[in-house]
Amino acid sequence: MGFEANSQNGNVQSAPIEWSFLHPLKKSWQDLGAKGSVQEALIATGEMPDPFYGMNELKFGWFEEHVWEFKSIVFLTDEQLSKEYLELELPSVDTYAKIYFNGTLILETANAFIPHRAQIKEFAKSGMNEIQVFITPPVIYHEKTYKEMGYQLPAPNDVHKNAIAPLTRKPQYQFGWDWSLRLNTIGFNKVAQIHAYDNNRIINSTINTASIEDDGAEMEMMVEFAVKKDDTLVWTSNHFGKQEIVIKNGVGRRTSQLINPLFWWPRGHGKQNLYNEEWIFTKENEFIDGKSFQFGVKTSELIMEEDEWGTSYYFKINGRKLFCKGADYIPQDIFPARVKDKDIEALVETMAESNFNMVRVWGGGYYPDEIFFETCDRLGIMVWEDFMFACAMYPGDDKFIANITEEFNYQVPRIAAHASVVQFNGNNEVEVAWGNWGFQIKYGLFGKSAKEIEASYDRIFKEVAPNIVKEYTSIPYIHTSPLSNWGKTDFYNHGSQHYWGVWHGKDPIEDFGKKIGRFNAEYGFQSFPEFNTIKTFSEPSDWDLKSDVMKHHQKSYVGNNMILKHAKNLYGEPDNFEEFIYFSQLTQSKAVSMAIAGHRIDFPRCGGTLVWQLNDCWQVSSWSSVDYFGNWKALQYEMKKDYEDVSVVAKYNSLDDIDFYLVSDVVDTFMCEIQCEVYDLFGKKKATIELSQQVNGQGSQQLCMKTVKKDLQKMNAHLVFSWKDNTGKNHSRTYDNVKLKREKAPESSVKLSFDSAGVRKVGVLTIETTKFLKDFWISSDKFGVKFDYNFQSLLPGTHQIVVEFGDKPELSDFKMMWL
Template sequence: RPPYEKTAVNDTGEPRLANFARKAQFHFGWDWGLRLVTMGIWRPVYLESWQKARIADVQVHQRELSNARALLAVELDLDTQIPAEYQVRVRNGHTKEVYLDDTIGTMTSTFVAEIEIPEPRRWWPAGHGAPDRYHLLCELLYKGELLDTFSRHIGLRTVELVEAADEYGSSFYFRINGRPIFVKGASYIPQDALLNRISPAQKIDLLTRAKDAHLNLIRVWGGGIYEDETFYDTCDSLGLMVWQDFMFACAAYPAHEEFIDNVRAEVRDNVRRLRNHPSIITWCGNNEVFMAMDHWGWQKEFKITKQEEKEMDAAYRQIFQEVLPAVLASEDPQRPYSHTTPSSIWWEADGLGRGTLHYWGVWHGPDDFSGYETKVGRYMNEYGFQSFPEMATIAAFADSSQWSLDSPVMKHHQKSYVGNGLIEKFTKQYGEPAEDFPEFVYQSQRVQYEGLRRAIIAHRLHWGYCMGTTFWQLNDCWPGPSWSAIDYYGREKVLFQELPNLYAPIIAAAVGDPASPQLAIISDAPTPQEVVLQWTKQAADGRPLASGELSVSVPQPGTRLLTPPLVMSPNSAQRTIVKLLTNGKNAISTFIWDGKQPPIQLPLHKKWQTFPQLVLE
């Protein structure tokens, strides 16, 4: 048989087992986490008893959604043990309005309630409107006795994944309620290697902080877990969209009958559990499996024969292009599905023009931070750079004798094959000299921020061409250097502290020729805005040198280029603080124009300011 076990390249144990075990893949080790393979029941177990009948499941089908009305089909799966007439009532749990009250016949297993909601309020992603929801309460009664209830907050919204050929290749973006949405997201991993230690409060806190930083999407990465109701309910309530991977990552998976049966049951169970959450806008088959099988050199490294490769390709097609789509067609046909991410390759000639992209030319490739500015795809679903966590976090696992890159403890907590050396190299290139280890740690965070600042602004400059930026990664599962913006103990790195100024609806950046830089006003706001720029240029010691104010009209999403007053541009020993306000007083974002950092390159396409003009409604 094909050597599937060898392809589980993140499994640091011997023999490698990760891709045969249907449990969190990161437990077997990753390049940001330890190997800690747990076993046993880690979520609550309960016995459920009932008499006569119960509601086994409820699925809400959205048949129609317009400003005038919403038509819903509420499908109830019933488990009736005693032949009798039962009463089904569907109502609004908040207003008590009864949508339907009906009697069903004996031994009915499925009942569909058709309900209409006039002038419905829609669920919108953060930054585009309120994430309105309706409290749907389904009740099953027998002769006036309440037997069972089903309670769920549902959101009314449409979602489309637009993949259409254009002059650049093929688009990849989401339309929510008919509006193209520029995704501003981050990839999420479990918040602890020991899953039962994660409290609901931790999840709510992390997601709330993400929303407050202007994120509008969380990607639940395929090497972790299907999260619990607290997680998705919180995303629903905050307007955080969810890109939901199925739990397969970075390995080839077998397709023998027992494995496929297990996968089919796993996927069906989780889709049924999660399908009524409006925050989940798309399913994705796996993380990097398709790319790895074709581009990671497994055939040569593991001596995979042509016949074995053929069998592995067939197994991939069976799992991700047959089994998973079949389950979704039956259980959740209205939500988009992609069989993998990324769907294009950053180093191939046409890779930037279509589909999703994981850009790792910085870190796993030869590029410096300028690569972030030139390698921009249609939907940037992964990219990132490591830094060290706060010294308080480091002190929790290393005493001062271990405060160096080459110490045993520091090397143990660095799981990337090039980690500490690459952080040191880029910190020398982009940071300030550090006199001691704590200052180096801080500089590593400043450099991580600078890299991702350049990436995010480059992606946003490409609005219409690139319609999503999701950095790797939001959080950590243990303390150590990693790509995270928030460390294991919840301490924010510089990147996260500055993220509101990168993900705000309207931001500013210095762009173009270093000799005569321009000021870019970049917007993904859905409505026209009048913006005031208040700026102050400072000397190295903080003394104000000049100040002024500019007014800018931002009629639509995209970029407006301004030629700043000559006195506004800082030299290498100066900086200019630019504050963006609406209505003359409401702060949107702040741009610190550091004269030491070169302006960000403008898009290379000649017609970049006329990238696809997407209809907003």
């Protein structure tokens, strides 16, 4: 291992650590690399199969039955040892570890969400040095914990007989979820390093807009150093000037004014103004450390107050009330170490392309890396950030509180430094679970144990978390989501809502657009990924809903029958498995689109809509709109239309009774010229309706179209809406009756051609059809192919679709389906 300088003056010399591990069964040492898990390492050697394929997940349980030993040999020179400090840093050990340096125990870890550091100079020597790490799986570490506690904490998603997920500060979804396999990684999620340096080095920082008054913004700043000592330094900023500050226990703070700031705005509301900032720290003119980054100036307010409907829940950014639209983000892989920056950027870019202005980071995964927040800053995507607690009850003893306090003190300032972050949320569904999921009866939690659990909740989410958020930032904090359950009518009038009345209840699909919370932070409907994705984990013999493999890749207890029930109601009995996949995506798209329309029309009563869920962590049937490989489902294409700043949406009073609305997120009132062309199903234009509609700022307006409604009910009309938004940009959208039944056009009526010449990674797909094609779906056998629109009904004639791709597809790679 060699050292390379990574600081602005070469003060800090750092090098990554490469690991090997002892196979507990073979008793042989094997290479791990700089990061990753033992599971990934044995998959790479071929000893273990792909856990995503078939039912191979079941072969990975034995990893949790052994303590795993890791080691690394590092070479240190006299020059490195001459530095004042020699530090071992492990950014994410997963999870319970004892770390030895040359035989001396230097660290014990119990949290995968925080970096662990130790000064090792006194144990180091010139030449070869050995680092040993022993990682104990959570089920072994907590083998006797519940017996000592006297009761078990509810953890319904943990599928192990010893369900200890709530005791362990690591990603909760790895214990099993209703869209995730169980696979608890063991290893290092990020690259460990040794740092050799004099003076000190920066390990964390934040900048926060405390207030905006008149022509200035008051900015609060904090910096944290690795060595926890008192000092006096000069802090120089290219925007805030030079100031001498006192460092207390490694932490320094300052407050400065930024005159005439340019605000950071969410997408659709203004520019994402970001300042390029540089901090330099010196002592008696000697450089200590520095950092460069971007920051934005913005204020965020969460407004919860009594009003004419109940209790509000909406956001004000820079004093402006706005409607939030987006989805819930989960981890992108069961193996955190193999998620690349480019994958994270691509998914955030999908959000922006689909007209999101908000994403919620769900609380059962992990806190995202900097690249996630930086991309959200750049693209104007507001971030609702959960703390990593979900769907279980958590302990509140002093040891656990000390652990999460360290976690919060690291994550809050790091995350809050980003302009995109507008809310911290204590947990996902913990309070609503305790109040409504029958934990008390199922786990025998009454009297003293129940009071302890309730006290633990208050201590974590109503004391520790809000106090730490308040210490570092003015960003709003709420203790849980949802604040209201979905079972009773009045629940929809108060606070945040997770609506699961269709999927987990017996509500009809149209209720997605009728049962509307004040802020809809979760709701959704499942679908299968496209056939090309299914082929990556199954054999032809598995392509049946009743096969063991398909059931294994469906983790919801409601299961595939719920998808089939609603798909059959809308589209009829599928002829084969591939058609079922198609129907499932159409059903999901229609269900969620109904909800989004209802939510947008209901503004300002409704403050926002976040679809469950954006993405997947493996190949699975789930609520995602983008599958594991990044393929857009029908829902993602529909959301792109639903979330346009100015759009025409459909309100379903019933499946046959539709009203159309013009909705706008634009702040200013403007006149919108709308055209609705009515075609029969042979491509003949029956009528053209011209509407001149005043669109009030951030408002909605029903479009008067009684004749069109009748045509749709008779199932003999195809509508093409076109309009210009406030900037003059052209938009269009098509509608027909969701239950339209007619003789399916033969394949001979459709001709495809593909031209990719002239522009790199972009082509044009031309569809010529002599028949009406309802909900036309084009897909590709090549991964990484995206279309500018899809799942749209096509009239007889010629249509063109822009295609983006990685590996160039051939014409034969494209597959078509239609109704």
